Amino acid sequence: MSGPRLKLALEYDSASRGRHVRDIVQELKQLYGVRGALIVAPDGFVIAAELPGTVEVDSLAALAATLGRELETSATRMGRPSFSTALFSADDGTMFLAASRIGYLVVLAEAQVSVQAIRGALADAVALIEAAWAPGEATG
Amino acid sequence: MTILRRLWTPRDGREPLSVPDALRRAELRRREGRYAEAGALVARALEIDAGNLHAHLLAAYLHVARRAIAPAKEEFHWVLGHDATHARALLGLARIAFEERDARTCHDLLRRALRFYPEFPEASALLELVHAREAAPPAPAAPAAPRVERLRLPGTGRALIIGRADGGLIASQPVTDDAKDVSEAVARTLQVATAALRRAALGPLHRAIVEDRRDAVFTRTDGELIVSLALPRATDPTQGLLDVNRLWSATQHELGLAAGSPAAAPSSTPADTPGAAPTRRIS
Numbered sequence: 001m002s003g004p005r006l007k008l009a010l011e012y013d014s015a016s017r018g019r020h021v022r023d024i025v026q027e028l029k030q031l032y033g034v035r036g037a038l039i040v041a042p043d044g045f046v047i048a049a050e051l052p053g054t055v056e057v058d059s060l061a062a063l064a065a066t067l068g069r070e071l072e073t074s075a076t077r078m079g080r081p082s083f084s085t086a087l088f089s090a091d092d093g094t095m096f097l098a099a100s101r102i103g104y105l106v107v108l109a110e111a112q113v114s115v116q117a118i119r120g121a122l123a124d125a126v127a128l129i130e131a132a133w134a135p136g137e138a139t140g
Numbered sequence: 141m142t143i144l145r146r147l148w149t150p151r152d153g154r155e156p157l158s159v160p161d162a163l164r165r166a167e168l169r170r171r172e173g174r175y176a177e178a179g180a181l182v183a184r185a186l187e188i189d190a191g192n193l194h195a196h197l198l199a200a201y202l203h204v205a206r207r208a209i210a211p212a213k214e215e216f217h218w219v220l221g222h223d224a225t226h227a228r229a230l231l232g233l234a235r236i237a238f239e240e241r242d243a244r245t246c247h248d249l250l251r252r253a254l255r256f257y258p259e260f261p262e263a264s265a266l267l268e269l270v271h272a273r274e275a276a277p278p279a280p281a282a283p284a285a286p287r288v289e290r291l292r293l294p295g296t297g298r299a300l301i302i303g304r305a306d307g308g309l310i311a312s313q314p315v316t317d318d319a320k321d322v323s324e325a326v327a328r329t330l331q332v333a334t335a336a337l338r339r340a341a342l343g344p345l346h347r348a349i350v351e352d353r354r355d356a357v358f359t360r361t362d363g364e365l366i367v368s369l370a371l372p373r374a375t376d377p378t379q380g381l382l383d384v385n386r387l388w389s390a391t392q393h394e395l396g397l398a399a400g401s402p403a404a405a406p407s408s409t410p411a412d413t414p415g416a417a418p419t420r421r422i423s
Contacts, residue, residue, distance in 0.1 A: 021173060043204035044262060047173055055340055062262035063336040070332050073239050074325040078318060081352040088333040091343030095336060102173030108340050115377045133173060
């Protein structure tokens with residue numbers, strides 16, 4: 001997900017955005033050390049997901065959306081800027097979360113994954129979404 | 141006949157569209173994250189059939205997706221006014237209640253949803269989270285002679301919060317009026333993250349990094365104690381984690397929870413701010 005891919009993304013027309021968003025999730029899933037990825041709307045609706053079969057998608061999506069909203073509403077209450085990325089590290093892996101115009105990008109990764117690599121990929125993915133969804137497109 | 145005419149010959153020259161077609165297209169747009177377009181299609185459906193329950197539910201979802209909570213609540217209530225057992229509307233309102241810190245309402249709505257539809261994974265997951273919050277470990281007895289005032293921020297540090305998993309504030313630096321609110325917010329976030337990590341089968345939460353355009357907040361927890369350090373966003377993650385680890389050890393040492401390294405251990409980042417205000421114990 002570097003410069004050339006961004007250029008390609010800008011060529012997408014609105015009708016192919018569904019495929020585009022699935023491509024973004026697949027790109028994230030293919031990164032080294034990544035077990036799965038999804039994009040979930042703030043209402044908990046799963047836009048696209050590539051998760052291991054052992055993970056129940058709807059439950060995780062519901063909690064990931066709740067987590068994203070919690071980070072947003074907490075920031076609003078305290079008069080702070082909203083979060084851009086977050087990571088939560090546990091014994092058996094790390095969950096990354098990034099805020100985008102259309103929802104939250106979630107990556108599940110190995111515990112020893114490169115934090116910088118995943119954060120960079122998430123930043124690229126958010127930039128792709130920002131480029132493909134013009135201001136006002138998602139939020140109206 | 142009037143309704144049919146409005147269906148097939150819209151006055152503004154728009155493409156004729158039936159309600160099912162409009163809603164099907166709206167669902168597709170929603171699936172692509174095109175919320176504004178989806179909202180316009182739902183509005184068209186409601187122009188034709190103002191009492192369409194599916195359209196009102198979709199409108200509610202789209203309001204939430206666009207972070208417009210008040211109209212979303214109205215739409216969810218409308219749906220429940222016409223179908224009091226609508227599990228999706230109950231879940232939608234429960235999620236909003238959770239955001240609004242109304243745990244009791246959230247709990248009641250989820251219980252109602254699960255009574256009608258016991259196999260409802262999203263509602264179960266959220267109810268599990270609500271129960272986990274209610275079961276947060278009680279505040280431990282205060283150590284006899286806490287010395288957390290000896291803790292010092294690293295040179296680039298902006299704020300330090302030491303709190304408990306139930307949201308209670310133990311100490312902060314600097315001492316500010318909103319430190320208690322920050323401690324509660326950090327604890328809530330970690331509770332939700334813990335539930336999500338459990339669902340992803342990743343195990344118990346130990347560390348977190350939350351970034352906004354100004355700061356990167358590095359947090360360490362063991363499920364009872366929380367140490368949260370705000371550093372500039374540009375801080376290298378390894379460096380930030382080293383700093384929060386140092387403060388974690390020092391906090392445990394001062395609270396008598398473990399034989400951690402001394403609080404006066406050197407900072408991992410450039411020299412401590414000269415004359416920095418000492419951390420004050422709050423409770």
